[in-house]
Every structure is written in C-alpha cells, then in structure tokens.
Amino acid sequence: MNPATVTNWLRTMLFLPPESSSVAASIDHLHMFVILTTMIGSAGIGLMALLFILRYRHRGEDLAAGRAPETQKTTPAWVEWGIAGGLFSLFFAWWVIGFGQYVRVRVAPEDTYDVYVTGKQWMWKFAYPDGHHSISRIYVPAGRPVKLILTSRDVIHSFFVPDFRLKQDVIPGRYTTLWFEAPSPGHHEILCAEYCGANHSTMRAELVVLGPTDFARWLQRGDGSTTTPSPARQEPTIATELGPSQPMSLVRLGEAVAAQQGCLRCHTLDGSPHIGPTWAGLYGAKIPLQGGGELTADEAYLTESMMDPLAHHHAGFQTVMPSYLGRLRPPEVAALLALIKSLREVRGQDVRELSLPPPEVTPPAGAIGQPTQPSLPLLQPIPRGPDAPLPATQGLPPPGAQPWPPMRGRVDVGADGVQGDEKR
Amino acid sequence: MSAEPATEVVAAPLPNYLEAESGVASWLNTRDHKRIALLFYVSVLSMFALGGVFALALRTELLTPERTVMDAMTYNRMFTLHGVTMVWLFLIPSIPTVFGNFILPMQLGARDLAFPKLNLISWYLYVLGAIVTIAGMFAGGTDTGWTFYTPYSDSTPTRVVPVVIGIFILGISSIFTGLNFIISVHTLRARGMKWSTMPLFTWAIYGTSIMLVLATPVLGMALALVGLDHALALGIFDPSVGGDPVLFQHIFWFYSHPAVYIMILPAMGVISEMVPTLSHRRPASYTAIVVSTIGIAVVGFLTWGHHLFTAGISELDAGFFGVLSMFVAVFSAIKVFTWTLTLRRGSILITTPILYFFSFLFLFVFGGMTGVALATQSLDIHWQDTYFIVAHFHFIMVGGSVTAFLGAAHYWFPKMFGRMYNERVGTVGAIAVFMGFCLTFIPQFLLGNLGMPRRYYSYPAHFQWLHVLSTGGAFLLGGALLLTLTNLLFALKWGPRAGDNPWASRSFEWLTTSPPPKHNFATTPRLDYDPYDYSLSEEECRARALAR
Numbered sequence: 013m014n015p016a017t018v019t020n021w022l023r024t025m026l027f028l029p030p031e032s033s034s035v036a037a038s039i040d041h042l043h044m045f046v047i048l049t050t051m052i053g054s055a056g057i058g059l060m061a062l063l064f065i066l067r068y069r070h071r072g073e074d075l076a077a078g079r080a081p082e083t084q085k086t087t088p089a090w091v092e093w094g095i096a097g098g099l100f101s102l103f104f105a106w107w108v109i110g111f112g113q114y115v116r117v118r119v120a121p122e123d124t125y126d127v128y129v130t131g132k133q134w135m136w137k138f139a140y141p142d143g144h145h146s147i148s149r150i151y152v153p154a155g156r157p158v159k160l161i162l163t164s165r166d167v168i169h170s171f172f173v174p175d176f177r178l179k180q181d182v183i184p185g186r187y188t189t190l191w192f193e194a195p196s197p198g199h200h201e202i203l204c205a206e207y208c209g210a211n212h213s214t215m216r217a218e219l220v221v222l223g224p225t226d227f228a229r230w231l232q233r234g235d236g237s238t239t240t241p242s243p244a245r246q247e248p249t250i251a252t253e254l255g256p257s258q259p260m261s262l263v264r265l266g267e268a269v270a271a272q273q274g275c276l277r278c279h280t281l282d283g284s285p286h287i288g289p290t291w292a293g294l295y296g297a298k299i300p301l302q303g304g305g306e307l308t309a310d311e312a313y314l315t316e317s318m319m320d321p322l323a324h325h326h327a328g329f330q331t332v333m334p335s336y337l338g339r340l341r342p343p344e345v346a347a348l349l350a351l352i353k354s355l356r357e358v359r360g361q362d363v364r365e366l367s368l369p370p371p372e373v374t375p376p377a378g379a380i381g382q383p384t385q386p387s388l389p390l391l392q393p394i395p396r397g398p399d400a401p402l403p404a405t406q407g408l409p410p411p412g413a414q415p416w417p418p419m420r421g422r423v424d425v426g427a428d429g430v431q432g433d434e435k436r
Numbered sequence: 437m438s439a440e441p442a443t444e445v446v447a448a449p450l451p452n453y454l455e456a457e458s459g460v461a462s463w464l465n466t467r468d469h470k471r472i473a474l475l476f477y478v479s480v481l482s483m484f485a486l487g488g489v490f491a492l493a494l495r496t497e498l499l500t501p502e503r504t505v506m507d508a509m510t511y512n513r514m515f516t517l518h519g520v521t522m523v524w525l526f527l528i529p530s531i532p533t534v535f536g537n538f539i540l541p542m543q544l545g546a547r548d549l550a551f552p553k554l555n556l557i558s559w560y561l562y563v564l565g566a567i568v569t570i571a572g573m574f575a576g577g578t579d580t581g582w583t584f585y586t587p588y589s590d591s592t593p594t595r596v597v598p599v600v601i602g603i604f605i606l607g608i609s610s611i612f613t614g615l616n617f618i619i620s621v622h623t624l625r626a627r628g629m630k631w632s633t634m635p636l637f638t639w640a641i642y643g644t645s646i647m648l649v650l651a652t653p654v655l656g657m658a659l660a661l662v663g664l665d666h667a668l669a670l671g672i673f674d675p676s677v678g679g680d681p682v683l684f685q686h687i688f689w690f691y692s693h694p695a696v697y698i699m700i701l702p703a704m705g706v707i708s709e710m711v712p713t714l715s716h717r718r719p720a721s722y723t724a725i726v727v728s729t730i731g732i733a734v735v736g737f738l739t740w741g742h743h744l745f746t747a748g749i750s751e752l753d754a755g756f757f758g759v760l761s762m763f764v765a766v767f768s769a770i771k772v773f774t775w776t777l778t779l780r781r782g783s784i785l786i787t788t789p790i791l792y793f794f795s796f797l798f799l800f801v802f803g804g805m806t807g808v809a810l811a812t813q814s815l816d817i818h819w820q821d822t823y824f825i826v827a828h829f830h831f832i833m834v835g836g837s838v839t840a841f842l843g844a845a846h847y848w849f850p851k852m853f854g855r856m857y858n859e860r861v862g863t864v865g866a867i868a869v870f871m872g873f874c875l876t877f878i879p880q881f882l883l884g885n886l887g888m889p890r891r892y893y894s895y896p897a898h899f900q901w902l903h904v905l906s907t908g909g910a911f912l913l914g915g916a917l918l919l920t921l922t923n924l925l926f927a928l929k930w931g932p933r934a935g936d937n938p939w940a941s942r943s944f945e946w947l948t949t950s951p952p953p954k955h956n957f958a959t960t961p962r963l964d965y966d967p968y969d970y971s972l973s974e975e976e977c978r979a980r981a982l983a984r
Binding site: 026027028029035039042043046047049050051053054055057058060061062064065068069070071073075076077078079080081082083084085086087089091092095096099100103104106107109110111112113114115117118119166167168170172174175177178179180181183184185186188201203204205206207208209210211212213214216 | 782
C-alpha cells in the first residue's frame with residue numbers, strides 16, 4: 013500500500029474535508045500523527061488498566077487484615093521521570109512541527125493578491141484592489157498566494173474555510189490577515205466560527221477559486237458588484253443600488269449625484285460664493301445659525317440640512333433650499349457626504365479650477381461632532397514592501413487614528429466604494 | 437466486608453450526624469460541615485438536572501439542520517444557559533463543596549472546617565447566586581455563550597446583567613469555600629499528620645482552593661466590567677470608543693483556563709483516593725501525585741493564551757503558550773500512569789466506583805491528549821471554535837469531572853448515609869453512562885474535523901447524521917444518569933446497611949462510624965502511620981488513630 017492510499021483512507025476515517033489549500037495536506041499529516049498517537053495512548057492505558065483490574069481482582073482475601081508488605085511497593089522515581097520525559101518529548105515533537113506550520117500559515121509571502129474583507133452581522137463583504145466588490149462570495153485566483161485583510165464592522169467574527177484548514181478571527185477596530193494559496197479552481201464553504209448574534213449560523217459565504225484565465229475574465233467583465241444570493245440576510249450596498257457601470261469611489265459617486273440632483277446650481281465646490289454655502293471647507297466648520305448660535309457641520313448636520321433645510325439654517329443665506337427628503341436615497345446621501353468631506357481642506361478662492369482632491373477617505377461617520385484628523389480608513393491599502401508593518405501585528409490603529417469602525421446607532425455610510433480610485 | 441462497629445473503641449455510641457438533630461431549622465441553620473455538604477449536594481444536583489435539561493433541548497433542536505423545536509434566539513440563549521449552569525452552578529462547586537466539605541475535615545481528623553459559619557454562608561451565597569442567575573434566565577436570559585465575548589456581550593439585545601451578577605455572587609461563595617479549605621488544611625491537621633502524609637484527596641482540594649482564591653477575583657473583575665459595559669455602555673471592551681475586545685479574552689481566560697483545573701483537580705483527587713483504597717495498596721508514587729497536583733495548579737495559570745491562537749496574538753506568544761500547555765498534559769500523564777501502576781499487585785474490589793475510575797481513565801486520557809493536540813498551534817487553527825473543541829472539553833468536564841463525581845457519589849455513599857446502593861444497577865448505570873457519553877461526543881469530534889462550527893443553530897445538511905447520533909447518545913446518557921440517581925435515592929431508604937468501612941480503607945474518614953457522629957470522631961485522632969499502607973491491618977490503624 014502506498015502512503016497516499018493510507019493517508020487518503022485516514023482522511024476519510026477522520027472525516028476531514030478535501031485538502032484544497034497549499035498547507036492543508038501537511039496540517040492533515042500532523043493531525044493524523046497526533047490523533048493516532050492519542051487513540052493508541054488512550055486505548056493502551058485503558059487496556060493496561062483493564063488487565064491489571066482483572067489480573068489483580070479481589071479473590072476472597074481478608075481485606076481488613078494487613079496485606080503482604082511486598083504488595084505495597086512503590087514505583088521507583090526513575091520510572092516516573094522516564095514517563096514524564098518521554099511524553100514531553102512526544103508533545104514537544106508535535107509542538108515543533110505544529111509551531112513551524114503555524115508560523116508558515118500566519119506569515120504571508122510577499123507579492124500576494126490582496127482582498128479586503130469586512131465581516132458584519134451577518135454577512136461577508138469583499139473588496140478587490142481594482143475596485144470590484146462582492147458580497148457573500150469571494151473570487152480568488154488559483155495558484156497564487158492571496159492575502160485577506162480582515163476587519164469587522166460590529167462584533168468579533170471568524171473567517172473559517174474548512175477545506176483550507178484555515179481560520180482567522182475578524183475583530184472590530186483592528187486588522188488581521190490570513191493568507192492562502194489554492195492550487196486548483198473550486199468552490200469552498202466559508203463559515204463564521206465566532207458567535208456573533210442571532211443569525212450567527214447563517215453567516216456563511218462561498219470562496220470561489222478561478223483559474224488564471226477565468227479570474228482575468230472575471231476582473232474584465234466587472235460584474236463583481238453583482239451580488240450573489242447567500243443564506244445570509246442581504247443588505248443593499250451603494251454599489252448594487254446605484255449599479256454603476258464601473259466601480260466608483262464614493263467621492264465620484266457624490267459628484268455624479270450632486271450634478272444629477274442640481275445641488276451644484278446653488279452650492280460650489282471650490283469656495284466661490286453662490287446662492288448656498290460652498291461645500292469647500294464646509295465639513296467640520298462652525299456654522300453660524302440664523303437666529304443665533306452655531307453648530308458644527310458634521311454628518312448629522314449635513315444630513316439634516318438636506319432633509320429639513322430650515323431646521324438649522326445657515327445665517328446669511330436665503331431660505332430657498334427645498335427638502336430632499338424622499339428624493340435622495342441613503343447611498344446617495346452617503347456619497348454626497350463623502351464628497352463634502354473630501355472638500356474640507358479646500359479653502360476659499362485659492363483654488364481656481366476645481367480639481368478633485370485626492371480622494372481623502374475619512375472614517376465613515378465615525379467622527380460625529382469632532383473635527384478629525386484624516387484617520388485610518390476602512391480598507392485602506394496596507395503599506396506594501398518588505399519593511400511595511402503588517403496590520404495584524406499592530407493591534408490597535410496608529411496613534412491619532414479614530415477608533416474605528418462606528419458601531420451603534422450611526423449612519424452606515426460604508427466605505428465600500430472607496431477603494432477603487434486609490435488604486436487607479 | 438468488615439463491619440465492626442466503632443463502639444469497641446469508642447466508649448459510648450454517638451448519634452450520627454443525620455439523627456443528631458431534626459427539623460428543617462436544624463438543617464438551614466447547621467454549622468456541621470457534613471450537613472452543609474448535603475445541602476450543597478441537593479443544590480448542585482438540582483442545577484445539574486437543570487443544565488442537563490438544557491442540554492437535551494439543545495440536542496433535540498440539532499436533530500435537523502433547520503428549525504426543529506425552537507427558534508434561533510431561544511437556541512442561542514439555551515446554549516448559554518447550559519454553559520453557565522453547568523460550569524458555575526454545577527462543575528466548579530460540585531466535588532469541592534459536596535465531597536470536599538464532607539470528607540476533607542474527616543481526612544484531616546478534624547471536628548469541622550476552620551470556619552463553620554463561613555461554610556454555611558458559602559451555601560447561602562451559592563443559593564442566592566443560583567436564584568439570581570436563574571431569575572436572569574427567566575427574565576430573558578442571555579445569548580453570549582458562557583464566555584461572554586466582547587463586544588458582542590456589550591451590545592446583545594438580551595439581558596446580560598442579571599446572569600453576570602449571579603455568577604459574581606457564586607464567585608464570592610467559591611472564594612469563601614476555598615479560603616475555608618486552605619485555612620483548615622493549614623491549621624486543623626491531626627496530630628502527626630505531615631504534608632507528606634496528608635491524604636491525596638485533601639491535597640487535591642487544597643490545590644483547587646488555592647486556584648479558586650487566586651483566579652475567581654479575576655473572573656469577578658471581567659464579568660463586572662462586561663456588566664457595566666452592557667448596562668452603561670462604558671466601552672471598556674468596545675473598540676468603537678477605544679476599548680479592546682481581545683483584552684477581555686485575556687482576562688476571561690486568565691480565570692477560565694484555571695477554572696478547567698478547578699473542575700478537574702478535585703476529580704483527580706477522588707480518583708487518587710479511590711484507586712489505592714479499592715486496590716488496597718499504597719499509591720505507586722505518593723510524591724508524583726502530589727507534585728503533579730501542585731504542578732497543575734501552578735502551570736494552569738500560564739496557559740490561557742492557547743484560547744487565542746486565531747484571535748491574532750503574536751506568533752511568539754502562541755509558541756510559549758503552546759509549550760506551557762503541554763506541561764499540564766505531562767503532569768496529568770504522571771497521575772494517569774501512577775494510578776494505573778497502583779492497580780498492579782493490588783487486591784481490587786471490582787465495584788461501581790472502579791468502573792467509574794476505568795471510564796474516567798479512558799475518557800480523561802483521550803480528552804487530555806486531544807487537549808495537547810489543540811495546543812499544537814497549526815492544528816488548533818482548524819479546530820478552534822468547532823465541535824472538536826466542544827467534544828474535547830466535554831471529554832474533560834463530563835468524561836473527567838462528572839465521571840469522577842459519580843464515582844465519588846458511589847464510593848462515599850456508604851460513608852455519608854451508612855447504606856449500600858444496588859451494585860447491579862450501579863454497574864449497569866456506569867456502563868450506560870460511558871456508552872451514552874461516547875455516543876454523544878465521539879461524533880462531535882468528527883463533526884469538528886468536518887468543520888462544523890460550535891454555537892450553530894442551523895447547519896449545512898451534510899453534518900446531519902452525525903448530529904442525530906450525538907443526540908441519540910445524549911438521551912442515552914440522560915437516561916443512564918437518571919437510572920443512577922434513582923439507584924442512589926432508593927438506597928437512601930431501602931439500601932442494606934453498609935457497615936462502617938465496606939471498602940476496608942485505612943484512611944481517617946473510614947475509621948469512624950458510617951454515617952459519622954456530629955463531630956466525626958469520638959476522640960481526637962492522631963496519625964503516626966501512612967494512611968495508604970495496607971500492610972497494616974484495619975484494626976491496628978483504628979487502634980493507633982483513635983487511641984485516647
């Protein structure tokens with residue numbers, strides 16, 4: 013019998029799923045070694061005890077009387093030390109192999125294909141470097157190392173692909189990474205392995221490995237934004253609702269919405285005065301109110317002004333703006349907010365000609381009420397290069413960064429649309 | 437069976453502790469450690485039954501991949517309540533408060549624990565904690581799992597606070613019990629009893645007590661912070677306001693990993709006591725058992741990080757925690773070999789307790805070695821948070837602790853009540869418990885290998901047949917436990933008189949009458965012999981121990 017047959021048979025006996033990643037086979041070999049030793053060890057001890065119990069059973073001896081002194085002998089210390097040393101050596105061998113594998117599994121090679129993964133109750137979202145997005149299904153190329161950069165919107169989730177023997181907790185407020193290489197095309201189940209609320213068990217997704225040509229074609233077709241049905245509750249995203257022909261950043265979407273809805277007829281983007289307040293430098297500024305007082309122009313204020321312009325009217329402007337309540341969909345509001353936020357550094361007339369600033373990505377609605385530093389965005393590209401720190405080892409966002417992401421009772425603006433532009 | 441009444445040595449027969457006083461008040465106001473042990477016995481068994489009902493409800497739900505009998509949130513609450521009940525209301529108090537309370541003072545040769553009133557307060561606190569926890573369950577319950585992982589436990593719509601307060605109170609009860617045992621061991625040992633001749637069960641309870649006293653405050657802190665986080669949105673573990681959810685995992689497991697040893701060390705103590713007695717032979721190495729008890733109590737505090745291998749801790753951390761975890765396995769293995777070698781050249785009474793020892797041995801070794809497998813980092817990645825983990829810790833907690841608890845219940849039954857259970861029913865019960873247990877949890881190992889995550893209300897259909905097997909096993913296990921309980925309850929009233937020392941032990945607790953008198957011994961015993969030396973006759977031991 014050749015070794016492959018034996019391991020295949022063992023794999024079946026141990027109910028192990030298919031080995032679909034580059035590390036699965038070696039992890040399974042250690043698994044078999046460890047479990048076989050465990051079975052032999054426990055069966056051996058059990059058998060030994062059983063034999064002793066039967067061999068030395070009570071046979072009518074008067075137990076109240078003293079027994080022969082030689083029955084009371086103790087085991088010499090060297091036996092105990094030998095057992096301890098032998099077992100420790102065995103366990104240490106497991107550790108050496110297992111720790112080596114662990115380090116290999118945890119430290120990604122350079123030149124990976126990176127996918128940004130967001131977990132939220134109760135779905136998985138994927139953003140690709142070229143601006144594609146998908147929900148509940150991730151597409152990756154075969155035969156190439158893929159690195160997932162994972163974070164969570166709300167509570168801890170865990171990204172588990174049984175066929176790959178890989179799992180990584182997905183933690184709000186920090187990034188973790190998981191890399192793998194799938195040698196051949198196929199479909200694999202993704203399960204959430206950390207309890208995350210009522211629908212934890214439906215937080216499943218699919219990992220699709222495509223051959224190099226199929227993957228290139230998939231990227232070309234640009235249909236990554238079309239979501240696929242999943243057992244999880246589907247939530248609309250900006251990408252699906254607006255259905256852009258190409259993936260767009262939120263800021264560019266905001267431009268389109270502003271033009272479409274006629275915002276630009278009254279508001280300017282470059283600081284020049286017009287019928288309404290200019291959007292340049294508006295975000296985070298103190299707004300003098302008609303009738304006294306002032307307010308900070310944060311997401312809450314800006315959204316309110318779109319929906320109910322008279323509620324807190326900017327002093328010095330005519331009360332002519334109509335309400336956009338019911339006319340703007342939530343993703344459009346989000347896009348407008350992103351546009352306005354991106355213009356916060358644009359000052360007065362200094363800018364002759366509107367050139368869209370580099371899409372500075374701000375945390376989604378995370379900084380309500382506080383003027384913020386440009387802070388660590390969702391799915392910000394990780395610094396590349398050999399010396400770049402891995403986000404997983406950083407733990408918390410760098411100093412000055414806002415704690416991210418927003419969690420309860422805040423506008424779910426999402427930064428899903430942001431990624432594409434930065435890479436172009 | 438030697439049933440020589442102690443009246444030959446003791447001048448006048450004393451009424452036993454059950455008959456010394458009567459009336460409900462005499463129980464509720466008792467300071468007698470044996471009566472308090474019985475109060476705990478009834479309490480923890482009720483909680484065990486409650487947790488068992490939860491378990492059967494869970495297993496019933498898991499018969500089909502989608503809804504069977506309850507909705508998702510009910511299921512999620514149910515597994516939380518199962519965990520909370522079994523861990524804090526049953527397993528942690530079980531052996532120490534029942535058998536520790538009853539046996540430890542007698543093994544020391546003492547009239548009672550050092551602080552009898554504190555002992556009673558422990559029980560009242562336990563009852564209060566249990567009431568608050570159960571009230572919290574009825575008032576909506578919580579769905580976080582017994583681990584209360586943040587930030588989910590900060591934001592869950594269910595009621596975390598009452599359950600957390602209940603566990604907090606139970607923690608105080610644990611600390612009081614632990615302190616009482618520690619101080620009793622230090623101050624109440626019989627004349628002549630050295631640390632090197634102290635009975636092994638007492639050693640185990642002593643080690644457990646030290647862990648209880650050191651670890652429980654950390655649990656109290658972790659749970660208090662979770663409760664405050666949930667009630668007041670303090671955000672201590674909430675990353676959206678700068679908190680750190682992984683910090684909670686470190687604090688929680690700093691308690692809860694030692695808690696595993698708080699559950700298993702007393703079980704090991706029971707086994708270390710049962711095996712020499714029933715095989716009428718000195719332990720193969722007294723020193724090895726004591727050293728490994730201390731070893732587990734110390735190393736148990738240094739292994740918590742192995743719960744975080746997939747949480748994003750550093751590789752270096754993972755390496756250290758992996759090695760440290762293996763030390764626990766080595767210490768446990770030393771015990772296992774010592775018990776097994778103790779059987780050699782024994783004269784073994786093949787009775788129900790020895791059957792429980794045998795199933796303990798197999799289940800504990802298998803469960804323990806899967807623990808080392810889980811501490812092997814690369815394997816843990818696949819197994820973490822799957823049914824493999826579930827099966828592993830049930831092997832330790834049910835296969836280990838509960839089996840030893842049942843063994844102790846039979847072994848000390850004649851001591852506590854003076855009567856003998858039905859041996860045949862006891863045997864059938866022990867075998868059925870073992871088979872039901874294996875049928876429940878071996879399929880769960882396989883489910884874990886397949887990749888079935890824990891705490892799943894619905895699951896992919898290809899896992900179903902293993903779930904059905906597991907559910908079948910759970911009902912068999914439930915039936916076997918019920919049979920065992922019935923057998924013991926029946927024996928309380930109708931069991932034949934057991935005599936003072938049915939196992940022909942040489943240990944202090946068996947040298948007095950069964951059931952013992954209110955203050956245990958008619959005279960103050962002294963120990964000038966090795967309590968595990970079976971080359972001495974029982975009569976000689978009794979004479980030397982109880983001589984005036």
